[in-house]
Structure formats: structure tokens, C-alpha cells
Amino acid sequence: MGVAAALVTMSALILLTGVLLVEAREVLDWRFFLDPPSRVAAEGGVGPAVAGSLWLTFLVAAIAVPLGVGTAVYLAEYAPPTRLVKAVESVLTNLAGVPSVVYGIAGLALFVRGLGLGPSILAGALTLTALTVPLVVVNCRKALQAVPDEFRWAAFGLGASRWQVVRDQVLPAAAPALLAGCCAALLRAVGAAAPLLMLGAVSFTTFAPGSPNDPLTALPTQIFAWAARPREGFLALAAGASVALLLLMAAMHLVLFAHRRRQKGTWS
């Protein structure tokens, strides 16, 4: 039964990748991943979109992971079970389920207009961070709660302080699950198109973004812009951009996988 389910899932992934590769066969080459878009479909590339998505991934990871993991550690290890803390936990759980487009509307009002960041990479990163942090907290809190209490009691019994218990026992034990939780949350942010479209992501730039103040462009919004074009060639470009997005996500999975391999044997 389990094997059958795994096979169905795997074949769906292989089918999806296969369809994309066939659709994109005419545009996929090295040039495609570096060049800017073009009005001539055959000459278009995803260079700026790839750079934009890398910027977004980096910025979101840099803000959301420390913030989210820190909050999760506080909630799981430090916070007394008061009514307020319980309320915060349930609010975060609900926020983690809010559709991403809603964050786009909030981001437009808050970051693009309120803080005057304009439709920039930074505004996009902050919006995606708002979307990612609740997910990181929810995932990481589960990871921390999965660490057996015996670990904590043993360390406390040896006279360790609470921070020592968290730093030397709980966090290392939960590290693989923490990493997986953060990675899952980041993948959702990397694949999000709706919130970025709300912010005013551009669909044609002559240059790759070189700083967070540059105009917002990313792979999901580029896919959307090309898929909406009537001419056939642009559909191939959309498929090609989808392949680039899958590659980016696969690279993130590889980092996770490599880290898990290294962790193996150190615990459990």
C-alpha cells in the first residue's frame, strides 16, 4: 500500500517534469538561464527572474529563519503555559494557513506604500517573510516538542541552566527536523506568485537585480506573465522558467539532504 502510494507520487513528479521539459525543449540552453526576457520569444531568458528569486530566497531565509526559530524556541522551551502564550500559538497556527495572496494585499499597503519601499525586491522579501515566519514557527515548535523530555531532565539533573539545556541538548537533537521545517516554509515562499503580483512585480527588465532596492522580479511571476501571452513561443518560455524554478527548489532540497546525511549517526 505504502509502496503504491510512493510510486503514484513519484510518477506524478516525473510526469510533471517530463511535460515541462518537452514543452520547454526549444528554449532550454545555458543562455536561457542568463539572458533577460525579450519580445522575441526565442531570444528570451530568465536571468533577471533567477537573480530575483535568489535574492528573495536569501533575504527571506536571513530574516525568517532566525526570527521563526527564535520564536519557536521561546514558545516551546521558555514560555509559561499562560492564556496569552496559548493565544499567540493559535494565532500563529492560523496565520500559517492564510492564503498567500492576502499577504500580498497587506504587503502592498505596508511595505510598498507605507514604508515607501516601492515595488522592490526588499518589499517582496519582507512580504514573503511575513508569510514564512508563522510556518517556520509552527514547523519548528513541532520539531522541538518531538525531543523527548528525558533529554531535558537529564541535563537539568546535571546542573545545566535552561539555555545550556536548549543549546547543547534540545537544538542539536531537533536540528534535522528544524532544518526540514525551515526548508518547507522557504519553499512555499520561493514558489509564491500571488503576493508578488499584488506588490507590482515587473515582467520585463533589461537587467538582473543587483540590490534589494531594484525592481521586484521573480521566477513565479515571470512564469505567470509569459503564460498569459497569446503566442505559442511564450508558453515554451513559461515552461522553461518552471524548469528553472524546479531546479532552484531541487537545489534547496539537496542542501537539506546533504545536511541530513552529515547529521546521521550523531543522534538517534
Place this chain on the structure above:
Amino acid sequence: MTPLRPMPGAATAGLVVALSAGCGRDAPVVSVGGASSLYPLSEAIAEDFAGERPDARIAVVASGSAGGFRRLCAGEVDITGASRPISTAESERCRIAGIRYLGVPIARDGIAIVANRANTAVQCLTLDELRRLWEPSGAVATWRDLRPAYPSEEIRLFGPGPGSGTFDAFTRVVMGRPGASRADYYQTEADNLIAHGVAGNRWALGYFGSAAFAAHRDRLRTIEVDTGFGCVRPTDEAVSAGAYSPLSRDLYIYVAYSTLERADVFDFAHHYIVAAERLSALTGYVPLPSAEYVRSRALLAGARGAAP
């Protein structure tokens, strides 16, 4: 047991570096927004300009005519394309925000009424029939309601919605006031989806800018329109010469005075006017008479001098 490496610390340091890099002086970007019907032309001209000036940094986004004006008056874009002139309410908003702007015509486009290729019964509609078909009461349901000689098949309607300049122009010409339209039809800003809908139903009818028609020539056909002087098809010649009027409109770009002081914005706006004559045909639009472009260039040069 491996001690936890200080990952969050490294990440935070990375963030600080990234943010401080971001706060440094960037090369400015010319941002272009506006009507989706003008997007292919803006894209073509931006690419053409970047070919001549590789250091130019241009970003184009499609936001609809109304969205483009809102962004222009919020200072979020330097130039916006529009498939209709700015409205009184929008120019008032710009005035309150302290943003002065220049609008110049760029190209001409017809509004094509399109039907399924399999529908050979309908060749030509009068403006009055179009009005009855699209009026807010929505009384016309079948082709026979429109003209007794037509089959009694239900008319499925497709078209752009409010916020689209094409919708504004169509309702202004056909209904007599912008925005008056029945609402029980498939509304979308994407010409592509309108074409797809009409191509999928033999008795469907839709309308969009005639520039978009070329891409769907094999699936759709245009309906001739009779404005009292005989039936006219929206060919390039008819649109350019004004024979398809009043179902044609001019497309504009609007530039904020304040950003014209920047050399890259001025040069790009100038290039837009110069290249529009050559590139508008490539994107399906009809170029304006040359004298119009000469006048627009003079207006642009004057606006730069007049900037406060």
C-alpha cells in the same frame, strides 16, 4: 553530539551586509507601467532602447490603464501607458499628490468585434445592434433577439472588464457613456482568455483591441461594423485612415514632469516616441501620422524645460 553551529548569527550578518549594500546608491531604474494592451509595445521599445544603451536599466509592468495612472500619481512609476486619456478623477488625484504629467499619443488601435470562425451567419453589425447587445439591462439573449434573420442560439459574451481602457473606449462609443455595460458576461483583462472563450463556442462574441487579433487569426474572425456609412472591417488601413472610427482609439504614454529631469527617463521617453512609429506595426498597432510624433517630441522637450 555536535554543538550547534552559529547559523542564525551568520545569517543575520549576511542580512546586515545585504541591507547596507541595498542602501548604497543604485543606478536609477526607468520604470514603465500601464495598460496591458500597450505592454507588448513598451516591452519592444525597452528592448530596442537597451540594445542602443546597454547601461540603461528599464523595468516594465502591466497594470491596466487605471492601475498605471494610480502608480504614476503615487510616484511608483516614471512612465505609464494608457489605452484612454486620463480621467478627471485621476488627474485630480495627481494634482493633489503634486505630480504634473505630460500625455502624448503613441499609436492607434481599433476595437475588434470577434466571433468564432464557424459562425458564418453574422457578417456585419450596426452600432445600434452593438448597443442593444451590451446595454446594462442585458435584454438580448439570443442572436434572433438581435436580428430576426439570425439563428435562435444563445450569445455567449466575452470582453474586458472595468479598469481596462478598451472597456472604457467601447462603452463610451457604443453606449455613449464610459462604464455603462451589461455585467453578465465573462470579464477578463487578458485578451488571450477572451480569444480562447470565443474560439471555444460557435455562437460566442467578444471584443478586444485589434492589435491582439493577429495572434488569433486562425481561430477567430472579425465582424464588420456599420456606423451608418456601410460595413467596415478593422484592417490596419481602415483604423489608420479613420474609416473604422469611432471604434478606434489612440494609445498614450504619460510621463511625470519631475522624472523628466533624469536623463535616462527623458531619453527613454524620447526614444519611445521615435521608435513607436517603427515598432508599433510589429506589435499589431497602427502608427499615427508622422506629424503627430514630431509634435509629441516637441511637447516632450518643452516639458523638460518647464519642470520646476
